[in-house]
Amino acid sequence: MCKKMSYDSNNTRGGKRIMRYVVIGASASGISGAKTLRELDENAEIILISKDEYIYSRCILHHFISGVRTVEQLNFSEDDFINKYNINWKKGVEVLKLNSKDKNLELSNGEILSYDKVLICSGASSFIPPVENLREANNVVGLRNFDDAEKIVEVGKKAKSAVVLGAGLVGIDAISGLMNYDLELSLVEMGDRILPIQLDKYAAKEYEKRFEEKGVNLKLGVMAKKLIVDENNNPKALLLNTGEEIPCELVIVATGVRSNIGFLENSGVECDKFGLLISPEGKTNIEDVYGAGDVTGRNPIWPTAVKEGIIAASNMIGFNKKMTDFFGSKNTMNFVGLATLSLGTVNLKDEEKEDYIIDIKTDETGYKKIIHKDGKIYGAIIQGDLSYAGVLTQLIKENINVSKVKKSIFEIDYSDFFNIKENLEYDYK
Incomplete structure (x- = not known):
């Protein structure tokens, strides 16, 4: 160039x-x-x-x-x-x-x-939380850079057990990467489900069932209390606040950055x-x-x-540009053979629910949930068939008001808001 x-x-x-x-x-x-x-x-x-x-x-x-x-x-x-x-x-x-x-x-x-x-x-x-022995022990690593990934591969090939702390996107990535290793795998999350920011309980449950079928030991709604180490400062087990000890020779920390x-x-x-x-x-x-x-x-x-x-x-x-596209968060994920799109606000507080319309549809193609108010879409989850994701993204990107569309919000297509003008240019209704 x-x-x-x-x-x-x-x-x-x-x-x-x-x-x-x-x-x-x-x-x-x-x-x-x-x-x-x-x-x-x-x-x-x-x-x-x-x-x-x-x-x-x-x-x-x-x-x-x-x-x-x-x-x-x-x-x-x-x-x-x-x-x-x-x-x-x-x-x-x-x-x-x-x-x-x-x-x-x-x-x-x-x-x-x-x-x-x-x-x-x-x-x-990666942020290593102040859990006893966690910051000082060997074979405790985040998953933020290539050195981390190399360390995980090195230790993972020798270890018999591994624990991932945190079930956000990074934690689920770590579990997914390790599932073909000969390891006893455990996932520890203090929330009541995996991917608590990106998914609601229904969508999260679909992943949880599949991970458990793959042999992952899910520990939800619990906290790490202490990392038990041997005389060489290598991990042996993770003690939970419930008193349970989970075997681990490798610990991957995905609790934040x-x-x-x-x-x-x-x-x-x-x-x-x-x-x-x-x-x-x-x-x-x-x-x-x-x-x-x-x-x-x-x-x-x-x-x-x-x-x-x-x-x-x-x-x-010397140009004058501004960042304006900050619509919540958008994540497209595909773990254990199940694709999901999470967009914007997907979980409302109890006091907020009466102010929004929450439409849900489940059928043989998967699960869809759209949160909207006054014709504006604020969040959505699509799990399984993602073919509707393109239409949904355009509705949000172009700030289309869907309140005047008479059909189901799950059946809106481009013809409902996409026009061809007389000069053959495209515009939005």
Whole structure:
């Protein structure tokens, strides 16, 4: 795409000063941000810094654990991405400090790297809760990066038992990745069902039945009290608050994440208890410092991270774009042969239920639930046949009012809200 360019110590080429953009992090937002920067400024120097030595999707790390994909097959970027977009990638390097006054970064390799503008996409790391021995023991790992996945494979092949703490998406990914190992598998969740954020009880129960049929020992509505270890500090069993002990030689912790913002301490860049604070334009409170993705601790969804990276990079170049697509959360999942779409608000509090209409349909194709009010859809679950997902997504994306449609909300099709105008252009009713 772009020819190679050389830069002198004053960051000039041919006597003309060029911009130096630094992107911290090589996941969804960082890669989309770096690509956008190059597309909008072919002359800029673009430096990508990452602790990771590979570009990979964290969403499919369980495919590496299960042996379905190699690390190369986890790569979500274009072939030869780094060379194609003429990016200087400093891989295996960590940013230790950001000095906003001097506009430079202190790196783990000892380098002091100056920048004109910087995009923070440093993501998040697994949070290990303060359960006795859990933080100190061997073979306790999260599932957030490739090193975690490699460790799980290494220990999983030798161990006889494993426990996954947390039954959110990451926990279910971990269980799915380990199901073809010769392990006694247990899943511990303090909520009353698996995937408590994404699913209601009915949809969750369908997965629970299938996981139990596959031999997974589900422990719901319980908490980990202590990790019992041997004389070498290796896990032996997990003690629950019920008094039950679950055998485990490997523990995968999927109880939450914490934003990677430690290097921003004393930088002047504002953060809160969730993570980095950014505007809809991806700007922080410090000029020329931008952010995107999971480092904000909000809406940790892959498409959102990609969009945030694009928008922040566009504004770094000088465009004026805003992030407006924050509709709840959207997850499409396919575990143990069962596909599900979860969109927006899927569980209402008891005091909220009388304010909304909840339509439910179950038949041979699966389960559908749509939550709406005054013609606007606020959330939905579709499990089994996902063919209605496209229509549903358009209804929400285009903010279509469905109150005037007389047929069942489960039978709406494109003809109910999609028109062809006289000039043959498409529009929405």
